[in-house]
Amino acid sequence: MPVAKRTSAAPAKSKAEIARTKLARMGLRTDMDLVLHLPLRYEDETQIVPIREAGFMAGSPAQVEGIVATSEVQYRPRRQMVVTLRDDSGELVMRFLNFYGSQLKQLEPGTRVRARGEVRHGFFGAEMVHPTYKVVNEGAPLPQSLTPVYPAGEGLSQAYLRTAINNAMSRVDWRDTLPPPMLQALRLQPFEASVRLLHNPPPDVSEAALMDRSHPAWTRMKFDELLAQQLSLKRAQAARRAKGATPLGVTGALSRDFLAQLPFALTGAQQRVLEEIRADLRQPYPMQRLLQGDVGSGKTVVAALAAAQAIDSGCQAALMAPTEILAEQHFRKIAQWMEPLGVRVAWLTGSLKKKEKEAAQALVESGEARLVIGTHALIQEGVEFDRLGLVIVDEQHRFGVGQRLALRNKGLEQAAQTVPHQLMMSATPIPRTLAMTYYADLEVSVIDELPPGRTPIVTRTIDQNRREQVIERVHAAVLEGRQAYWVCPLIEESEALQLQTATDTHAALQEALPDLRVGLVHGRMKPAEKQLVMDGFIRNDIHVLVATTVIEVGVDVPNASLMVIEHAERFGLSQLHQLRGRVGRGSAASVCLLLYQSPLGMTAKQRLMTMRETTDGFEIARRDLEIRGPGEFLGARQSGQAMLRFADLETDQWLVDQARDVAQKLLHEAPAIVDAHLARWLGGREEFLKA
Ligand code: ADP
Ligand code: MG
Numbered sequence: 001m002p003v004a005k006r007t008s009a010a011p012a013k014s015k016a017e018i019a020r021t022k023l024a025r026m027g028l029r030t031d032m033d034l035v036l037h038l039p040l041r042y043e044d045e046t047q048i049v050p051i052r053e054a055g056f057m058a059g060s061p062a063q064v065e066g067i068v069a070t071s072e073v074q075y076r077p078r079r080q081m082v083v084t085l086r087d088d089s090g091e092l093v094m095r096f097l098n099f100y101g102s103q104l105k106q107l108e109p110g111t112r113v114r115a116r117g118e119v120r121h122g123f124f125g126a127e128m129v130h131p132t133y134k135v136v137n138e139g140a141p142l143p144q145s146l147t148p149v150y151p152a153g154e155g156l157s158q159a160y161l162r163t164a165i166n167n168a169m170s171r172v173d174w175r176d177t178l179p180p181p182m183l184q185a186l187r188l189q190p191f192e193a194s195v196r197l198l199h200n201p202p203p204d205v206s207e208a209a210l211m212d213r214s215h216p217a218w219t220r221m222k223f224d225e226l227l228a229q230q231l232s233l234k235r236a237q238a239a240r241r242a243k244g245a246t247p248l249g250v251t252g253a254l255s256r257d258f259l260a261q262l263p264f265a266l267t268g269a270q271q272r273v274l275e276e277i278r279a280d281l282r283q284p285y286p287m288q289r290l291l292q293g294d295v296g297s298g299k300t301v302v303a304a305l306a307a308a309q310a311i312d313s314g315c316q317a318a319l320m321a322p323t324e325i326l327a328e329q330h331f332r333k334i335a336q337w338m339e340p341l342g343v344r345v346a347w348l349t350g351s352l353k354k355k356e357k358e359a360a361q362a363l364v365e366s367g368e369a370r371l372v373i374g375t376h377a378l379i380q381e382g383v384e385f386d387r388l389g390l391v392i393v394d395e396q397h398r399f400g401v402g403q404r405l406a407l408r409n410k411g412l413e414q415a416a417q418t419v420p421h422q423l424m425m426s427a428t429p430i431p432r433t434l435a436m437t438y439y440a441d442l443e444v445s446v447i448d449e450l451p452p453g454r455t456p457i458v459t460r461t462i463d464q465n466r467r468e469q470v471i472e473r474v475h476a477a478v479l480e481g482r483q484a485y486w487v488c489p490l491i492e493e494s495e496a497l498q499l500q501t502a503t504d505t506h507a508a509l510q511e512a513l514p515d516l517r518v519g520l521v522h523g524r525m526k527p528a529e530k531q532l533v534m535d536g537f538i539r540n541d542i543h544v545l546v547a548t549t550v551i552e553v554g555v556d557v558p559n560a561s562l563m564v565i566e567h568a569e570r571f572g573l574s575q576l577h578q579l580r581g582r583v584g585r586g587s588a589a590s591v592c593l594l595l596y597q598s599p600l601g602m603t604a605k606q607r608l609m610t611m612r613e614t615t616d617g618f619e620i621a622r623r624d625l626e627i628r629g630p631g632e633f634l635g636a637r638q639s640g641q642a643m644l645r646f647a648d649l650e651t652d653q654w655l656v657d658q659a660r661d662v663a664q665k666l667l668h669e670a671p672a673i674v675d676a677h678l679a680r681w682l683g684g685r686e687e688f689l690k691a
Pocket of ligand 1: 264265266267270293294295296297298299300301427451452556558585
């Protein structure tokens with residue numbers, strides 16, 4: 001778009017408009033948004049300490065008041081403004097490395113100044129670097145409450161935010177969304193009093209309780225926030241149930257024959273989750289179920305059985321995987337199971353040639369293909385289904401919310417008002433606290449048992465400088481007929497460097513192991529090349545597979561029983577767990593060697609220790625949550641505005657429980673309260689919670 005020239009007819013944006021844009025960028029659009037923009041912390045400007053006393057407070061903030069004795073610009077060691085401030089008790093230096101000429105004028109000797117900052121001991125005694133200050137008259141009144149410090153966006157000053165928030169507070173409708181008896185029963189403070197206290201806390205309030213958010217006023221805010229979240233999720237759930245879905249009630253010939261020809265029997269856990277899924281599929285509203293199971297627990301076969309039921313019921317099923325390698329593996333495995341039973345399976349990814357893609361699309365559109373497997377190419381324009389009844393998303397956490405919604409909405413285009421059933425799968429367990437909040441709209445099935453005959457994986461941590469010995473081990477394993485993965489270090493800063501490292505590692509290993517065949521896969525290879533290497537590895541033509549993290553998800557080669565991960569300290573816990581899950585899939589005793597570069601930092605040490613101590617995905621997820629916090633778990637982008645601002649899922653667990661119970665009650669008994677509460681807390685942002 002051409003940039004509009006500013007003419008005299010088009011007035012420049014007013015200051016107020018610019019500020020409004022900046023506020024909007026922070027999500028502050030309405031008065032209530034501003035009112036609920038609560039302080040990050042507070043500054044105590046209610047007290048003035050004598051300068052001499054401030055001199056003893058090194059390292060902590062203090063407010064002093066005095067008369068400017070000298071002010072000058074010095075040039076050594078660098079340009080700076082140095083002002084000495086004096087009161088009856090002593091002197092201190094205020095040092096400004098960035099300043100305007102006007103400030104020098106403002107701070108002429110004789111001026112009375114109130115300054116606040118951290119005191120430190122410089123060469124010339126007590127000093128404050130870049131204190132906040134203002135010129136005052138003698139006896140100017142001190143604030144009566146702690147001064148709030150707000151989260152501020154670029155170009156918005158604290159003073160502006162304070163004024164904007166105070167103005168908003170004079171305009172909003174303060175009515176409490178919760179009735180007094182309910183507040184009493186829950187021992188919650190009233191809304192208005194809580195908000196006002198947090199913006200302008202009286203001096204006698206415990207600063208510690210404000211800072212660690214244990215003050216009852218904070219409790220009320222957290223409760224309201226959690227309640228809004230629960231209400232919104234439950235409403236979304238109700239809305240989903242109100243939409244129709246085609247009931248997939250038939251477990252017919254395909255389901256039966258499929259089970260009969262499997263080379264193994266389902267585990268008890270697989271049977272149980274299959275029953276849960278089957279029951280959902282029979283409903284006339286869309287299933288939304290998350291199938292959790294540790295790596296190797298056998299989710300694929302359960303998914304295939306769900307697909308079989310959809311097909312038995314006259315519908316199509318789609319299976320989407322996050323990477324091409326994984327999608328292709330599913331395709332091969334499932335096609336090999338299903339095609340002998342007369343089911344046409346289509347294969348659809350972004351890397352297909354135009355002709356192939358069109359052919360696949362035609363199969364899907366005509367309904368000839370009953371099952372289609374692929375990457376997110378499945379949800380791209382141009383793919384139409386004949387009668388899509390079930391969507392399966394493998395490794396669901398790898399997809400963005402938008403991609404999952406797009407696939408779910410696919411079904412909407414065909415038969416008005418019905419949506420496909422949805423089954424999501426993940427090996428990354430969502431800790432209970434998260435499942436209950438962010439995923440309150442999901443039913444969860446858990447495979448908590450591994451197929452029989454697996455031997456537990458032994459994990460060792462080894463210093464990188466013993467690499468030679470590790471190579472020896474790889475050699476020995478291959479001589480025993482086993483295969484090994486060798487995972488290259490993660491280099492987040494540079495993909496080129498990562499690639500280089502993988503190539504170098506491959507060359508070095510091939511040289512060190514001349515009697516073995518060493519293969520290489522990385523993210524930049526063409527799919528066909530990648531597949532060639534993977535095929536070689538599956539056939540045991542390739543003994544050692546050097547890989548970047550492309551093998552992280554889902555790859556299944558049971559004969560590989562040794563995994564080496566270089567620079568394991570650079571990987572996250574769940575990534576390590578996923579990688580390790582590539583071994584231990586057959587009956588051979590499997591080993592995972594985590595090579596690390598010392599010295600190790602604290603978190604890296606914790607992570608490696610966790611890996612050594614447990615192979616239980618749930619335990620690992622729990623510790624990961626401890627080390628990293630929930631934000632990263634969900635993927636910051638993925639959770640969007642749904643992230644809680646005030647409540648903390650770990651420490652405020654009791655509030656989560658209360659909010660959930662209250663939400664349930666309100667939805668049944670007081671829909672008007674629900675509306676009011678959601679309007680206050682979410683405004684127009686509800687969409688974010690729905691995916
Ligand atoms: P994941 O849950 O990690 O996706 P997969 O579905 O890839 O696991 O299954 C891992 C391996 O276990 C596959 O080789 C699969 O064929 C095998 N498997 C699945 N279920 C069973 C079972 N009940 N008994 C024996 N092997 C099974
Ligand atoms: Mg899998």
